[in-house]
Amino acid sequence: MFDIIVIGARCAGATTAMLLARKGLKVLVVDRSTFPSDVISTHFLWPHGASYLNRWGLLDRVLEVTPSHTVVNLVNEGIPLEGTVPEELLRQYFQLFHGDDSGIVQRYCSVRRRVLDKLLVDAAVEAGAEVREGFAVDELLEEDGRVVGIRGRTRDGTRVEERARVILGADGRNSFVARTLRLPKFDERLKCTFAYWTYVSGIPLDTVHIHRRGRLGLGLVPTNFGQHMVLVFGPSEWGTTFRRDVPGNFQKALDFISPELGELVRGGQREERFYGTLDQAAFLRPLFGPGWVLAGDAACFRDQCTATGMSHAFRDAELVSTALEEGLSGRKPLEEALKSSYESRRRGQVASAYYDFVCTLAEMRPPRHDDLSLYVALRSNPQETNRFIATMCDVAPVADFFQASNIFLLTDVAKESSSQHPIFERFEATSRTYLQNPFA
Amino acid sequence: MEALNQRDDNELIHSLLDTAERAEKYLSNRSFSEVRTVPESREALRGFALELGATAEETSEMLRNWTTHVPWDELLALRHGAEVAERDEAALHGLWDFLQRELPAVHAALEEMSEPPHLRRSVDPDEEYALDKNLNDFYLPGGRDLLARTEEFHGWVEARRRTETWQYSRLLDAAPGSVASIRNDTGRATRGINFNSQDYFSLNAHPAIREAAAQALREFGPHSAGSPIVLGNTRYSEALESELGELLHMEHVMLFPTGWAAGFGSIIGLVRQEDHVVIDKLAHACLQQGARAATRNVVRFEHLRLESVRQHLQAIRARDSRNGILVVTDGLFSVDADWPDLVTLQALCREYDATLLVDVAHDLGALGPGGSGVLGMQGLLGQVDLVMGSFSKTFASNGGFLATRSEAVKQYVKLFAGTHLFSNALSPTQAAVVLRATRIVRSPEGELLRRRLFRAIHALRDELIGRGRTCMGEPSPIVPLLMGNEKLARITNRLLFDRGVLAFLVEFPVTPVGSARFRLQVQAAHTPEEARTAARIIDEAINDARAYMSSAFGTGLA
Numbered sequence A: 001m002f003d004i005i006v007i008g009a010r011c012a013g014a015t016t017a018m019l020l021a022r023k024g025l026k027v028l029v030v031d032r033s034t035f036p037s038d039v040i041s042t043h044f045l046w047p048h049g050a051s052y053l054n055r056w057g058l059l060d061r062v063l064e065v066t067p068s069h070t071v072v073n074l075v076n077e078g079i080p081l082e083g084t085v086p087e088e089l090l091r092q093y094f095q096l097f098h099g100d101d102s103g104i105v106q107r108y109c110s111v112r113r114r115v116l117d118k119l120l121v122d123a124a125v126e127a128g129a130e131v132r133e134g135f136a137v138d139e140l141l142e143e144d145g146r147v148v149g150i151r152g153r154t155r156d157g158t159r160v161e162e163r164a165r166v167i168l169g170a171d172g173r174n175s176f177v178a179r180t181l182r183l184p185k186f187d188e189r190l191k192c193t194f195a196y197w198t199y200v201s202g203i204p205l206d207t208v209h210i211h212r213r214g215r216l217g218l219g220l221v222p223t224n225f226g227q228h229m230v231l232v233f234g235p236s237e238w239g240t241t242f243r244r245d246v247p248g249n250f251q252k253a254l255d256f257i258s259p260e261l262g263e264l265v266r267g268g269q270r271e272e273r274f275y276g277t278l279d280q281a282a283f284l285r286p287l288f289g290p291g292w293v294l295a296g297d298a299a300c301f302r303d304q305c306t307a308t309g310m311s312h313a314f315r316d317a318e319l320v321s322t323a324l325e326e327g328l329s330g331r332k333p334l335e336e337a338l339k340s341s342y343e344s345r346r347r348g349q350v351a352s353a354y355y356d357f358v359c360t361l362a363e364m365r366p367p368r369h370d371d372l373s374l375y376v377a378l379r380s381n382p383q384e385t386n387r388f389i390a391t392m393c394d395v396a397p398v399a400d401f402f403q404a405s406n407i408f409l410l411t412d413v414a415k416e417s418s419s420q421h422p423i424f425e426r427f428e429a430t431s432r433t434y435l436q437n438p439f440a
Numbered sequence B: 001m002e003a004l005n006q007r008d009d010n011e012l013i014h015s016l017l018d019t020a021e022r023a024e025k026y027l028s029n030r031s032f033s034e035v036r037t038v039p040e041s042r043e044a045l046r047g048f049a050l051e052l053g054a055t056a057e058e059t060s061e062m063l064r065n066w067t068t069h070v071p072w073d074e075l076l077a078l079r080h081g082a083e084v085a086e087r088d089e090a091a092l093h094g095l096w097d098f099l100q101r102e103l104p105a106v107h108a109a110l111e112e113m114s115e116p117p118h119l120r121r122s123v124d125p126d127e128e129y130a131l132d133k134n135l136n137d138f139y140l141p142g143g144r145d146l147l148a149r150t151e152e153f154h155g156w157v158e159a160r161r162r163t164e165t166w167q168y169s170r171l172l173d174a175a176p177g178s179v180a181s182i183r184n185d186t187g188r189a190t191r192g193i194n195f196n197s198q199d200y201f202s203l204n205a206h207p208a209i210r211e212a213a214a215q216a217l218r219e220f221g222p223h224s225a226g227s228p229i230v231l232g233n234t235r236y237s238e239a240l241e242s243e244l245g246e247l248l249h250m251e252h253v254m255l256f257p258t259g260w261a262a263g264f265g266s267i268i269g270l271v272r273q274e275d276h277v278v279i280d281k282l283a284h285a286c287l288q289q290g291a292r293a294a295t296r297n298v299v300r301f302e303h304l305r306l307e308s309v310r311q312h313l314q315a316i317r318a319r320d321s322r323n324g325i326l327v328v329t330d331g332l333f334s335v336d337a338d339w340p341d342l343v344t345l346q347a348l349c350r351e352y353d354a355t356l357l358v359d360v361a362h363d364l365g366a367l368g369p370g371g372s373g374v375l376g377m378q379g380l381l382g383q384v385d386l387v388m389g390s391f392s393k394t395f396a397s398n399g400g401f402l403a404t405r406s407e408a409v410k411q412y413v414k415l416f417a418g419t420h421l422f423s424n425a426l427s428p429t430q431a432a433v434v435l436r437a438t439r440i441v442r443s444p445e446g447e448l449l450r451r452r453l454f455r456a457i458h459a460l461r462d463e464l465i466g467r468g469r470t471c472m473g474e475p476s477p478i479v480p481l482l483m484g485n486e487k488l489a490r491i492t493n494r495l496l497f498d499r500g501v502l503a504f505l506v507e508f509p510v511t512p513v514g515s516a517r518f519r520l521q522v523q524a525a526h527t528p529e530e531a532r533t534a535a536r537i538i539d540e541a542i543n544d545a546r547a548y549m550s551s552a553f554g555t556g557l558a
């Protein structure tokens, strides 16, 4: 009998297991994968994500093998912005969610999941959690309407049953727990991006570059093994035509979005096949019920366009492990602990505003005149640029940036004008051409 | 490390789907005994299994670890199974079993991944457009034709009107009491418990108020016929200034035609290009815009956060000891229903030679001892540098004022605030109504009205909170019911219209994006019972809106 069984041993699961084991609970964590192994993700970790790792004493291990930086480069329709997620806002974020801002760092990095997840699983073992890899759960044990355990099978086919006071589904977007319990999806947002990416060596570029043009975007990020993760994304309705010729359209998209970066990638050496998906509709699921809890993608999935899923999975891990410890130690009734220490922070105003923000971005509409004017205004305002970047990655509340007096003031004091940026010259006509699918 | 020339997952999934389709078709009219006995069928079965197994093996580990609802382990095992099944009966039966029983589900899962339902499902495009956008999306339109470039915005308004999610420009068909009859801007009529009007004391229907209006109308006619600085004021204006002065313990009061004019005018009257304005980021728009019009040196501070005011004042004073600083805040905030610690704020201002301006539009009259508002509650009557307000909430009329203890300030602002100097004065009727209202506010009847008002406020808040809803701020005539998501709020608003509650939905630019709320404005005429009924109806409408959203925009309950 365990205090808790965690299903899924990656960003949400291994971390929660580690944190709970460190608190002295008896934890079993199982995953049908074996480690090290990859999972679909472009694995960019924003500074709050890196800060979590640092709070848990794991960041150094990641940074030993992974390049990291602080400056973020955004280019929208040729309008460049450069900034860093500010320490002050990171502090506010950690205070707001965890009442404790220790261990924050301003670095970001892109760490392959086969590197990161292995490290997380090892940390869970070190903390004293029992980890079983290659273990696929295929049944939930229920008694009196309460989930009380799992059944599953090991790689060699042996069937095993285990029981615990709580079962945590950290089992990803296609959550087995959620499917088995027939949990509803709320507020589903169908519009999303298609994303295709690969790994290229020999690209002489340091910091992260995120470019947008028309309905397409690219990401270029240094990652492990001396390679860059190169990503192209666009509206999912174009994905079906894009994938007819992935290598050709990939390069075509890069060249369209940024000829210079397209050239850099062409000059590099592709090291792996292309990966991709267009199955990224967003949804929320309920967070807990009798005997079960969800965390990470299982609880809330959003499009990749802001690259925040892993950082959020870490946030879930800290919140849910605090709540579970409170509940399982008997200091608070479990339900109450999950409500006040987990649900109230995950489903509050700030979270729902960000959900909207991501889902709107994921529609990949051509940048609006308003958006672009705002970027021009931001160029002369490093402080607000930093805040904008912090807003994009959910460190700062959306409502603080997108607030009338802020936006008015920002545009009032702008020092640069639209005349410096060619996109404004034939804006209407250009926007119209952006609506055509270039891969059709 | 995976090789470069491997096919990408999408191609592989298509190939799996293709095999699955052929296998299902082939097996659909065959029995196991046929497969077992006819060598050709046996080979076909093994062939399908081999194909599936080999293709599954080629898919990336990335994909397999993500799509955990697909039984990849079983698919991978097919290849081995097929080899063995050449002579092993049990293995053959295993293959048969998998292809018969499991394959259709695998097929469906792979298909859903490859062609997710969102590529097929369509929602009402009008409704989607109406619900998805916010006003800030239209703030900076492009193009040199000022008129033509409003069209895009108008297209959005039209989509919202068509889907009845446009909460603006409603019309009253009768006086707005605790119940009101209204039409929405498509002309559809309804009637309901009215939290959509700002008349906190319900003075609009008060006989003495109506009589005051009638008398002034008979005496002076409807027109003031001039700016207050020329000949637009009457003896009612004069009496009103002194009555307000007594309420506020401030000797010098000047009137403006609206509260907006008072806020905007007070700031532009006093602040010059090189001066600074330090303003709460949620202060009313008339103050924000006044600040922007007066100077480029505007800093917004986090709502109610006085440490942040101190930091800003310190920073400004560190580099500028010569120019003025105006610190600006609301008393009772009109969409958050909270208020600052004015004692500390005024002290801070003194410490840094800054001047404090407080907008008491919502609290004066309705809160505090004798209707003295937030200032009275904090023991600050007569002690704040500048106080401005509006008559449009409690005092049953258009109009606003600025109060100061300095005659010089009053005279100066009169001549330098364009909204006072260059605008027609309050009408005699308005001045008479506000004078009468101020007297009621200060009288024992005023106490009674405040008590009634607060009974209704508590009933409304308690019922909403009891139902698990979030009412922001403090008990006050403004009850902000937090909705957050604009989509949910707009659908709720549409439902409420026909269910007998009139409530105003506020969203950007009144609230920040993602922070929509219903601003319920309570009146003394609301009975606690009405308030509770309304709360129940609102709560149900929110539940129904949620259900609607997950059926129209999602899969709903599984």
Ligand SMILES: Cc1cc2nc3c(=O)[nH]c(=O)nc-3n(C[C@H](O)[C@H](O)[C@H](O)COP(=O)(O)OP(=O)(O)OC[C@H]3O[C@@H](n4cnc5c(N)ncnc54)[C@H](O)[C@@H]3O)c2cc1C
Pocket: A007, A008, A009, A010, A011, A012, A013, A030, A031, A032, A033, A039, A040, A041, A042, A043, A044, A045, A135, A136, A137, A138, A170, A171, A172, A173, A175, A176, A195, A277, A280, A295, A296, A297, A298, A303, A304, A307, A308, A309, A310, A311, A312, A313, B065, B066, B068
């Ligand atoms: C295209 C794409 C790009 C992305 N890019 C980024 C990015 O750049 N940055 C970022 O932060 N996020 C990104 N994300 C999101 C991020 O990858 C996820 O949010 C994150 O992986 C979620 O972690 P998790 O632990 O919740 O789930 P997962 O990482 O999906 O882990 C779930 C685990 O549960 C196991 N499991 C499932 N069912 C069972 C079962 N029945 N029995 C046993 N084990 C089971 C699985 O084997 C798996 O290992 C991206 C997502 C996509 C789709």
Ligand SMILES: Cc1ncc(COP(=O)(O)O)c(C=O)c1O
Pocket: B258, B259, B260, B261, B263, B284, B286, B330, B334, B359, B361, B362, B389, B390, B391, B392, B398, B399, B400
């Ligand atoms: C805080 C505040 N100040 C000023 C005003 C403007 O008042 P009026 O409606 O009289 O123009 C309002 C009302 O909208 C307000 O809420």
